[in-house]
Amino acid sequence: MTTPAQALQKYFGYSSFRHQQEAIVQQLLNKGDAMVLMPTGGGKSICYQLPAVLLGGLTIVISPLIALMKDQVDALNVTGIPAAYLNSTQSSAEQSDIIQRLRSGEIKLLYLAPERLFKSESRLTDFLKSLSVSLIAIDEAHCISHWGHDFRPEYLMLAGLKTEFPNIPVIALTATADQLTRKDILEKLNLHNPAQFVSSFNRANINYTVAPKKNSTGQLLDFLDKHKEDSGIIYCLSRQSTEDLAAQLQREGFSAEAYHAGLSNDVKARNQEAFLRDEVRIMVATIAFGMGINKSNVRYVVHMDLPRNIEGYYQETGRAGRDGLPSEALLFFSAGDAFKLQRFAQVEDNPEQTRIMLRKLDDMVQYCQLQSCRRQYLLKYFNEDFPGHCGSCDVCLSEFEKFDGTVIAQKALSAVARLKERFGMGYVIDLLRGSNSAKLREEHKQLKTYGAGADISKADWQRHLRELIQLGYLQTSQDAYPVLQLTERSDAVLKGLEKIELTLSQSTEETHQPETPP
Numbered sequence: 001m002t003t004p005a006q007a008l009q010k011y012f013g014y015s016s017f018r019h020q021q022e023a024i025v026q027q028l029l030n031k032g033d034a035m036v037l038m039p040t041g042g043g044k045s046i047c048y049q050l051p052a053v054l055l056g057g058l059t060i061v062i063s064p065l066i067a068l069m070k071d072q073v074d075a076l077n078v079t080g081i082p083a084a085y086l087n088s089t090q091s092s093a094e095q096s097d098i099i100q101r102l103r104s105g106e107i108k109l110l111y112l113a114p115e116r117l118f119k120s121e122s123r124l125t126d127f128l129k130s131l132s133v134s135l136i137a138i139d140e141a142h143c144i145s146h147w148g149h150d151f152r153p154e155y156l157m158l159a160g161l162k163t164e165f166p167n168i169p170v171i172a173l174t175a176t177a178d179q180l181t182r183k184d185i186l187e188k189l190n191l192h193n194p195a196q197f198v199s200s201f202n203r204a205n206i207n208y209t210v211a212p213k214k215n216s217t218g219q220l221l222d223f224l225d226k227h228k229e230d231s232g233i234i235y236c237l238s239r240q241s242t243e244d245l246a247a248q249l250q251r252e253g254f255s256a257e258a259y260h261a262g263l264s265n266d267v268k269a270r271n272q273e274a275f276l277r278d279e280v281r282i283m284v285a286t287i288a289f290g291m292g293i294n295k296s297n298v299r300y301v302v303h304m305d306l307p308r309n310i311e312g313y314y315q316e317t318g319r320a321g322r323d324g325l326p327s328e329a330l331l332f333f334s335a336g337d338a339f340k341l342q343r344f345a346q347v348e349d350n351p352e353q354t355r356i357m358l359r360k361l362d363d364m365v366q367y368c369q370l371q372s373c374r375r376q377y378l379l380k381y382f383n384e385d386f387p388g389h390c391g392s393c394d395v396c397l398s399e400f401e402k403f404d405g406t407v408i409a410q411k412a413l414s415a416v417a418r419l420k421e422r423f424g425m426g427y428v429i430d431l432l433r434g435s436n437s438a439k440l441r442e443e444h445k446q447l448k449t450y451g452a453g454a455d456i457s458k459a460d461w462q463r464h465l466r467e468l469i470q471l472g473y474l475q476t477s478q479d480a481y482p483v484l485q486l487t488e489r490s491d492a493v494l495k496g497l498e499k500i501e502l503t504l505s506q507s508t509e510e511t512h513q514p515e516t517p518p
């Protein structure tokens with residue numbers, strides 16, 4: 001019998017497994033369900049392609065990306081693994097041919113869009129059930145979750161998968177899901193006792209930088225001057241701005257094209273193809289561009305506008321440096337962008353979802369305002385510990401002045417303690433600053449800490465509290481309305497046993513976040 005390692009060598013030419021590929025393959029061979037989180041470029045495909053080869057029967061691969069199915073299937077056929085896809089772009093003759101080959105058991109992997117599998121009038125599901133299906137893989141599994149950053153309603157149909165194919169192992173894969181999204185994926189898919197495989201999300205070869213959005217086009221041109229021969233992606237929020245910026249870059253002598261969902265399929269395909277072949281250096285795009293794009297030598301990803309959440313941002317920046325060489329992630333931040341996105345985050349008739357979207361936006365804003373290692377923050381967002389001081393983000397690379405913040409920390413921690421760890425950051429700051437706000441309860445105005453930090457501005461308090469969270473002296477609860485809580489490290493500070501260094505305020509202008517929309 002062929003072992004997984006032998007098959008890896010034989011079909012894919014790789015001598016060893018990466019990340020947790022081997023354990024994942026084993027889980028599926030043992031007929032268990034699995035959920036896999038691996039960064040973009042980590043090697044998710046092998047996780048189901050290898051079992052597909054080793055198990056008899058058919059593996060069904062669900063993917064939202066009809067445009068990429070052909071490439072994936074062609075690549076498999078080249079390696080000698082019989083694969084096919086069924087989608088609306090094919091003629092009925094082509095489709096019957098594939099049905100025939102499925103019936104004869106010739107095909108090992110079949111790629112399908114989710115709606116194809118469950119369309120009520122199509123009898124495809126019944127047909128597939130008559131075959132010997134041995135595995136179902138769900139790629140881009142975060143698309144099933146409203147909390148993910150790329151919800152696709154057709155993915156919800158996959159909830160019926162375990163009913164239609166009760167005893168067949170399912171593997172769900174994604175490169176982008178925080179805690180909430182992961183939980184949602186597992187629930188919606190009804191996976192049975194799934195083993196979860198979470199790889200390190202650290203992309204050590206990517207440098208992270210956030211710059212104030214002031215004359216960002218000028219800053220961009222300076223940046224591009226240093227990357228003349230390099231390939232890169234520049235993300236903009238609006239379709240119009242991708243076209244405007246691409247045109248401007250062309251005028252400046254750069255090789256650039258635009259990409260957004262409003263362009264015709266022909267233009268999109270042409271621009272994408274030219275970018276993949278290095279005939280065009282710069283792709284100026286909305287977030288419609290990039291999912292499933294496997295281009296190894298992208299040297300930089302620039303965000304001209306604030307992304308809506310960390311999940312999207314991390315996935316977009318993750319498209320840089322898949323070849324492992326040093327790469328840049330540059331983001332231009334302004335508080336004005338945060339307000340614009342706050343309005344986008346309003347989901348009609350769905351306060352719960354609105355709250356979550358706003359929370360995620362706030363996490364994104366916090367990232368931009370960090371005074372501690374950005375990599376540490378990003379990894380913490382995906383529940384991964386990282387010591388900090390990565391040496392390759394702008395914060396780590398700059399020398400921020402520190403001061404003795406022990407008293408400030410004590411005031412903050414004792415305010416949180418006196419509020420019994422039941423209030424959010426805004427409330428704690430109001431208390432510390434001795435606000436007259438009607439929101440503040442009368443009984444809290446009697447507390448000793450009321451007004452104890454009146455000499456510090458609201459913006460500075462925000463910064464200090466966030467730094468205390470980063471340093472592990474405070475934490476936020478994982479609710480839709482996060483409240484500030486103490487940690488096991490808080491006690492020593494409250495007892496005066498520990499000194500705390502905080503970062504001296506930078507120019508507050510750039511990062512100050514006004515409270516009310518302009």
Ligand code: ADP
Nearest residue numbers: 014016017018038039040041042043044045046
């Ligand atoms: P993902 O879907 O996670 O973004 P892919 O499955 O496309 O990533 O894999 C990314 C790249 O890594 C591909 O070029 C793939 O061939 C390569 N790869 C995957 N597994 C291995 C391995 N074990 N050894 C070497 N290269 C691998």
Ligand code: ZN
Nearest residue numbers: 373390393396
């Ligand atoms: Zn860092």
